[in-house]
C-alpha cells in the first residue's frame with residue numbers, strides 16, 4: 545500500500561475523467577463483459593537487453609484466485625510492476641476489464657481504479673492503533689493528522705468492525721500496529737487494502753516470514769475473499785499454494801511455461817525441470 549500514490553491518484557483521476565469522458569474510471573465500474581478482470585497481451589519488458597518478460601499473455605477472471613509460481617528471476621515481480629504502472633513495457637497491452645487500457649494511466653491513477661497491490665514487506669502506520677490504521681483506510685485518507693479527528697459515520701464504524709473480523713484482528717483494535725506480529729501486520733495491511741474495496745488484489749509473497757499458524761489463517765482469509773475480489777498471489781511456499789490453489793500459472797524466463805490445476809502443473813516435466821525439482 546502506498547498512501548501518497550492513492551491520494552495523488554484520486555486527484556489525477558478527477559482530471560482524467562474530464563479528459564477521457566468515454567472511459568470507465570470509477571472503482572466498481574470495471575467492465576467485465578468479456579469475462580476478464582485482467583488481460584495481459586504479449587507483454588515484453590527488457591532491462592539493458594535482458595528480456596524480463598517475453599510476450600507474456602495472461603488473463604484473470606472476475607473473482608478468481610490465481611496463483612503465480614516460478615523460479616527466481618522468472619519475471620513475476622516485473623509482471624506486477626507492469627500491471628500497476630511501475631514499469632512500462634516495451635510492447636504489448638494490459639487491460640483492466642474490457643475497457644481500461646492500463647498503459648494509458650499513471651501508477652497513482654491505477655492504484656485508484658480498484659486495483660490494490662500488497663508488497664512483500666508489511667506497510668502500516670506502526671505508531672497508530674489497528675483501529676486507527678483501518679479508520680484512515682476506510683475514510684480513504686492516508687494522511688495521519690486531521691483525518692483521525694473527524695468523526696466516523698456509523699457505516700464506516702461498521703465497515704471497520706467487518707474488516708477487523710475478516711482479518712482476524714477483532715481482539716486487538718487498540719493495539720499499536722508496531723506491536724503486532726509479522727503475520728498480523730500483513731493482515732492489517734490487507735484489511736487496509738480491502739477498505740478501498742479493490743476489484744483486483746495483487747499479493748507478492750504474502751506468507752513469507754509467517755509462522756505455520758499464520759500461514760494457515762492467511763489461506764483461510766484468501767479463500768474467504770475469493771469470489772468477492774479477484775486475487776493474484778505470487779508465492780514460493782508450495783504448501784500454501786496447495787492450500788489455496790485453483791488455477792496455477794508457472795512463469796519461466798518471462799513467459800507462461802504451464803497453466804492448470806496444481807496437480808497438472810506439478811506433473812508437467814518442464815515445470816519439474818525448471819522449478820519443482822525431481
Ligand SMILES: Nc1ncnc2c1ncn2[C@@H]1O[C@H](COP(=O)(O)OP(=O)(O)OP(=O)(O)O)[C@@H](O)[C@H]1O
Pocket residue numbers: 591592594596614615616617618619620621622623
Ligand atoms: N530494474 C531492473 N533492472 C535490471 N534488471 C531487472 C530489473 N528488475 C528486474 N530485473 C531482472 O529481471 C529478471 C526478472 O526479475 P523479477 O524480479 O521480475 O523476477 P521474479 O520472478 O519476481 O523473481 P523472484 O522470485 O526472485 O522474486 C531478473 O533477472 C532481474 O534481475
